[in-house]
Amino acid sequence: MKLKGRVWKFRDNISTDDIAPGRYFHLRSNLPELAKHALEGENAVFASRVKAGDFIAAGENFGLGSSREHAPAILKLLGVRAILAPSFARIFFRNAINLGIPLLITETASIDEGDELEVNLTTGEIKNLTRDSVLKTQKIPPFMLEILKAGGLISYLAKNKDFKIPG
Amino acid sequence: MAKTLVEKILSQKTGQDVSAGDLIITLADIAFAQDGTGPLTIKQLESLGFHKLANPEKTFFFLDHAAPSPRAELARDHITIREFARKTGAKVSEVGMGISHQIMVESFVNPGDVVLGADSHTVTSGGLGAFATGMGSTDIAVAMALGKTWLRVPETFRVTVTGKFPAGIFAKDLILHLIGKIGADGANYMVLEFGGRTVDGMSASERFTIASMSVEAGGKAGLFPADNITRVYLEERGRGEKFKSLKADPGAIYQRQIKITVDGLEPTVSQPHSVDNIALAKDLSKVKVDQIFLGSCTNGRLEDFAVAAKILTQNKCHPDVRLLVAPASRDVYMDVLKAGFLNTFIEAGATILPPGCGACVGVHQGVLADNEVCLSTSNRNFKGRMGNPKGFIYLGSPATAAATSLTGRITDPREFL
Numbered sequence: 001m002k003l004k005g006r007v008w009k010f011r012d013n014i015s016t017d018d019i020a021p022g023r024y025f026h027l028r029s030n031l032p033e034l035a036k037h038a039l040e041g042e043n044a045v046f047a048s049r050v051k052a053g054d055f056i057a058a059g060e061n062f063g064l065g066s067s068r069e070h071a072p073a074i075l076k077l078l079g080v081r082a083i084l085a086p087s088f089a090r091i092f093f094r095n096a097i098n099l100g101i102p103l104l105i106t107e108t109a110s111i112d113e114g115d116e117l118e119v120n121l122t123t124g125e126i127k128n129l130t131r132d133s134v135l136k137t138q139k140i141p142p143f144m145l146e147i148l149k150a151g152g153l154i155s156y157l158a159k160n161k162d163f164k165i166p167g
Numbered sequence: 168m169a170k171t172l173v174e175k176i177l178s179q180k181t182g183q184d185v186s187a188g189d190l191i192i193t194l195a196d197i198a199f200a201q202d203g204t205g206p207l208t209i210k211q212l213e214s215l216g217f218h219k220l221a222n223p224e225k226t227f228f229f230l231d232h233a234a235p236s237p238r239a240e241l242a243r244d245h246i247t248i249r250e251f252a253r254k255t256g257a258k259v260s261e262v263g264m265g266i267s268h269q270i271m272v273e274s275f276v277n278p279g280d281v282v283l284g285a286d287s288h289t290v291t292s293g294g295l296g297a298f299a300t301g302m303g304s305t306d307i308a309v310a311m312a313l314g315k316t317w318l319r320v321p322e323t324f325r326v327t328v329t330g331k332f333p334a335g336i337f338a339k340d341l342i343l344h345l346i347g348k349i350g351a352d353g354a355n356y357m358v359l360e361f362g363g364r365t366v367d368g369m370s371a372s373e374r375f376t377i378a379s380m381s382v383e384a385g386g387k388a389g390l391f392p393a394d395n396i397t398r399v400y401l402e403e404r405g406r407g408e409k410f411k412s413l414k415a416d417p418g419a420i421y422q423r424q425i426k427i428t429v430d431g432l433e434p435t436v437s438q439p440h441s442v443d444n445i446a447l448a449k450d451l452s453k454v455k456v457d458q459i460f461l462g463s464c465t466n467g468r469l470e471d472f473a474v475a476a477k478i479l480t481q482n483k484c485h486p487d488v489r490l491l492v493a494p495a496s497r498d499v500y501m502d503v504l505k506a507g508f509l510n511t512f513i514e515a516g517a518t519i520l521p522p523g524c525g526a527c528v529g530v531h532q533g534v535l536a537d538n539e540v541c542l543s544t545s546n547r548n549f550k551g552r553m554g555n556p557k558g559f560i561y562l563g564s565p566a567t568a569a570a571t572s573l574t575g576r577i578t579d580p581r582e583f584l
């Protein structure tokens with residue numbers, strides 16, 4: 001599947017406290033309201049201007065810290081279609097896949113804010129249409145890919161009723 | 168084949184011979200969430216269509232992050248949790264009982280257990296030789312419903328610690344020093360396994376401090392051997408019969424190894440806004456501090472308060488600082504009370520908060536104003552962590568926190584020994 005969209009660029013070490021700030025703890029059961037504050041300390045206009053189909057391209061260790069799944073959940077709610085980074089923190093990685101958000105492990109240094117990308121989810125190839133360049137991605141584990149393809153862990157289990165380890 | 172500690176625990180649990188890199192399904196001995204992650208866990212359980220928990224008596228919800236509730240929305244979340252527990256038989260740890268991780272080690276976790284919590288500091292229980300790891304709400308919902316989860320058996324980063332802690336230097340200084348060395352992603356996806364002479368002599372409380380912060384280096388777990396110290400701890404907590412000895416095999420394969428000697432360590436502090444941004448306390452004496460937080464799952468236990476009380480006895484906090492003290496659990500609270508430390512703290516000018524997360528997560532009980540500086544014994548100093556992205560958080564040991572309370576500037580606690 002091919003996706004096209006615009007990039008929002010973020011730094012290394014974006015924590016889940018940056019994505020879903022603790023001061024809005026009381027909005028966790030109200031994701032649409034919490035989403036209005038997504039990443040607001042990093043980019044004040046992100047939450048109001050991000051469009052369905054946009055991508056996030058970030059630096060190393062994206063999503064470190066707290067296990068709050070509200071962080072990937074509000075990015076999904078805002079329409080972020082995939083997240084690109086050279087590395088992801090472990091819990092965030094699982095959480096995003098569990099919610100059906102594609103994560104692409106790739107160098108992002110050559111990507112700038114506003115670049116237009118074409119992402120092929122099947123092959124993992126990323127074309128930077130603005131810069132006319134191609135980026136490679138590292139494969140994610142096959143079992144996680146299965147979960148992602150099902151649209152997340154809940155729909156995976158609805159189909160499979162139980163875990164089945166491939167192979 | 169020689170096994171790391173995590174390979175051994177997961178092999179015993181699954182009844183298979185597993186090693187790093189294997190994808191496995193494992194039973195979970197305990198699954199839990201807290202008041203920040205619990206409502207979403209419940210929502211996901213409901214969308215799974217499961218109306219029964221696999222092990223209700225091993226399913227817990229802790230009201231610790233926003234407790235007592237500072238807002239109506241959060242009081243409502245607490246009700247959601249209580250109602251769900253009433254329906255399903257899950258256990259609720261009420262407001263004022265304390266932090267999930269402390270109650271886990273005090274009352275529930277045994278060596279060799281697999282513990283899954285919807286909170287990143289679930290790794291604290293690794294101090295008892297259990298495989299304990301944090302996950303998100305969906306994974307925990309599935310663990311609660313099915314009683315199991317999938318895991319990739321992680322590679323191990325072995326940390327061998329030798330030497331004797333000099334006066335004024337503690338487990339917290341060691342773990343901050345280690346994270347400064349290997350970085351906030353230095354153990355990403357790996358288990359940090361601690362061993363060596365110094366570890367053999369460490370108290371359970373010190374092990375919890377270190378294990379809790381293994382996630383700050385990206386660790387999937389922070390594991391300690393289950394040894395005589397573990398046995399004595401379990402006996403004191405009335406479950407000595409649950410003890411079993413566990414340690415890594417000689418010749419186990421490690422992805423990375425590091426040797427640290429604590430002999431030359433100095434009081435260490437992590438500076439805003441990243442845990443691996445390390446400095447020595449003595450080099451930060453120009454930093455003025457407004458608030459000091461003594462508590463959290465990392466340093467909210469009796470031993471931590473004993474160290475702080477020794478420095479604060481017969482002393483008064485600097486007039487420009489607020490010292491906030493939060494025992495990690497109700498049991499710790501009782502112990503601190505009996506030991507007379509509460510008197511010491513109150514006489515020094517401290518405010519005692521109820522058992523729980525207190526100021527750690529920026530929901531209540533010590534939110535910072537713009538440009539305010541806090542020295543905290545907790546485990547994270549990310550921007551905005553204490554409720555305000557314009558606040559500045561430094562992390563240090565309880566001794567450093569106590570010394571800093573007296574001077575109003577970040578202070579090397581050896582000045583007060």
Ligand code: SF4
Pocket residue numbers: 232266267268286288463464465523524527528545546
């Ligand atoms: S004390 Fe802080 S780090 Fe520990 S569980 Fe509570 S909020 Fe999390």
